[in-house]
Amino acid sequence: MRFLIENNKIFPQKFTSNGSLRISQFPIIPQPALKPEFSYNPALQQFLTGKQLLFEDIPFPFDEIQTHYENGYITYRKGIEYQGKLPVCTRCGNKDPQLFGAFQCARCGETCIYCRHCIMMGRISECTPLFGWNGPEPDTELPAKIMGWSGTLSAGQQLASDQVVEAILQNKEWLVWAVCGAGKTEVLFAGIEAALAATKRICIAAPRTDVVLELAPRLKSAFPDIEIAVLYGGSEDRHVYAPLTIATTHQLLRFYHAFDAIILDEVDAFPYTVEESLQHAAIHARKSESALIYLSATPNQK
Ligand SMILES: [Zn+2]
Ligand SMILES: [Zn+2]
DSSP: OEEEEETTEEEEESOSTTSOBOGGGSSSOOOOOOOTTSOOOHHHHHHHTTBOBOGGGOOSOHHHHHHHHHTTSEEEEESEEEETTEEEETTTOOOOGGGEEEEEOTTTSSEEEEESTTGGGOOOBTTOEEEEEOSOOOOOOOOSOOOOOOOOOOHHHHHHHHHHHHHHHTTOEEEEEOSSSTTTTHHHHHHHHHHHHTTOOEEEEESSHHHHHHHHHHHHHHSTTSOEEEESTTOTTTTOOOSEEEEEGGGGGGBSSOEEEEEEOOTTSTTTTTOHHHHHHHHHHEEEEEEEEEEESSOOOO
């Protein structure tokens, strides 16, 4: 895909000969102002809110995406940015020159540099825009009773639970020590309830799919009337907009400024600590005003 700038907007072009550029070649991508009178597509809003997706991830025609961009409702970002002459992947933060490749690209008609590091989530190259939502967020309706769990916590767990609530409500960064495996998830329940009650969008991210699969039914039974998106490689909830998301840390790479609170489970476990791109993912998936809670069993040496 190539673009031309006209009237402070970019427009897609099919041919290479007319002065068009790849998206990474624009110094700044103009963002049209939001036009309140434009009637946006709520399905597209649900789909794109808090995301950064490739065109092939989005089941809507390009013309519709472009119209939403021209009316200020969709953002286009560069898939690959340059720091000096060195490419940086916008999605995963990869800066290692050895983790970029080059190919003859049919979309832009040139040799295109692409990120090899996050290619399992679809190829990002110099001509790849990342699409996001710039309009209002979808409304979420809350059930009368948010939490169905009514168990009790030990004194130590209660203290940790109170700290999680406070961190979430005050947008703090907080490290919670899990004293032992038992009751670790229950320590989060009050914080999740408080976040949902305050119409915050919350995500619990864990390094491995098996942890996500184990957490999901426990959260579904604690919050029976809340829609929960469960995201891992190959999961069917990939495009569900939900107030509560449980995801592998890898899946956070598809989110951008999405969550008011992120809880990172097992921050000491492989592969989170060894994978800087997953830290990048968590940072980018947060809103600028948000809480980040680390759940750990052992101190990180870093
Ligand atoms: Zn290309
Ligand atoms: Zn990448």
